[in-house]
Amino acid sequence: xxxxxxxxxxxxxxxxxxxxxxxxxxxxxxxxxxxxxxxxxxxxxxxxxxxxxxxxxxxxxxxxxxxxxxxxxxxxxxxxxxxxxxxxxxxxxxxxxxxxxxxxxxxxxxxxxxxxxxxxxxxxxxxxxxxxxxxxxxxxxxxxxxxxxxxxxxxxxxxxxxxxxxxxxxxxxxxxxxxxxxxxxxxxxxxxxxxxxxxxxxxxxxxxxxxxxxxxxx
Numbered sequence: 001x002x003x004x005x006x007x008x009x010x011x012x013x014x015x016x017x018x019x020x021x022x023x024x025x026x027x028x029x030x031x032x033x034x035x036x037x038x039x040x041x042x043x044x045x046x047x048x049x050x051x052x053x054x055x056x057x058x059x060x061x062x063x064x065x066x067x068x069x070x071x072x073x074x075x076x077x078x079x080x081x082x083x084x085x086x087x088x089x090x091x092x093x094x095x096x097x098x099x100x101x102x103x104x105x106x107x108x109x110x111x112x113x114x115x116x117x118x119x120x121x122x123x124x125x126x127x128x129x130x131x132x133x134x135x136x137x138x139x140x141x142x143x144x145x146x147x148x149x150x151x152x153x154x155x156x157x158x159x160x161x162x163x164x165x166x167x168x169x170x171x172x173x174x175x176x177x178x179x180x181x182x183x184x185x186x187x188x189x190x191x192x193x194x195x196x197x198x199x200x201x202x203x204x205x206x207x208x209x210x211x212x213x214x215x216x217x218x
Contacts, residue, residue, distance in 0.1 A: 003042060003043065004030055004038075005030065005213060006023050006030045006042065006046060006212075006213070007030075007039050007041075007045050008032045008045075009045065009046065009048070009065060009069070010032050011034060011063050012059050013049055013050065013051055013056045015050055015082075015083075015199070016032050018199045022198065022199030022205070022209050023046075023199075023209055023213070025209075026206060040068060040071060040072065040075075042077070043078070043217070044077065044080070045069070046081075046212075047081045047082070048083070048084075049081070049086075049087075050083060050158075051084060053161070054093075054095065054096055054097070054099040056085075057088060060088075066102065069102060070102065070104070073104050073190065075217070076190050076217040076218040077190060078212060079191045081194070083196070083197055084159075086163065086194055087161060087163055088101050089163075089186070089191060090102075090103075090105050090107045090108060091107060093161065094109060095160075095161050104188065105170055105186055105188045106165065106166035106170070107166040107167075107170070109164070110161065110164055111124070111161055112124050112160055112162050112177065113180060115178070116180070117178060117179030122177070122178040125158060125159055126157050126159055126177050126182070127157065127158050129154040130154060130176070130196075131151075131152050131153065132146065132151065132173045132204075133151050133152070133173065133174050134174075135171045135174045136168070136181075137168055138171070141172065144172050144185075144187060144192075145185065145194075145211045145212060146173055148210075149204065149208075153204045154201075155196040155197075155201035156201045157175070157184075157196045159195060162195065163183045164183065165186055170187060171183055172192075183195060189218055190215075190217065194208060
């Protein structure tokens with residue numbers, strides 16, 4: 001069996017079919033698998049996810065996949081987390097108590113505030129299209145997974161919690177929700193995460209997937 005371009009981790013939690021179809025639309029060969037050997041051999045690995053942080057981490061541990069994900073990252077293979085998968089890259093989450101994450105990017109996952117920065121009530125979860133913006137201190141997206149994007153391009157979000165990187169340098173893109181800066185894309189070395197769903201974000205999302213397909217090991 002030939003090695004796929006992308007291995008999507010199947011741990012029982014995630015939007016596997018839409019992620020697979022998104023990458024296949026970009027011309028990739030995709031394996032959706034929980035086989036550690038396939039995941040370790042793949043040139044690029046995707047960690048999808050929907051639902052609750054604690055449940056997702058429990059499933060990764062139950063299937064003995066935590067060490068596989070950490071090994072993929074340690075070997076310099078490109079690793080992408082999508083939505084909940086992005087949040088799992090961080091040290092811990094406050095969702096339903098405190099739950100340890102993978103610790104690949106320093107920081108924690110916290111609730112989206114139920115009020116805007118002006119004190120008005122706002123809907124949580126954050127659902128719908130929102131624009132990608134440059135975070136404070138970042139001049140452009142050169143050399144990142146958003147290198148083919150312009151500020152203002154819209155992508156599709158569905159989430160109630162948001163990641164807060166400890167190092168601002170790991171914050172690649174934000175969106176604004178109720179005046180609050182929400183991390184939309186994060187990255188550290190060969191590890192990248194998208195809070196939005198690139199596979200559901202039209203042409204802008206496909207550019208993210210194509211950029212990841214072009215990524216090589218560090």
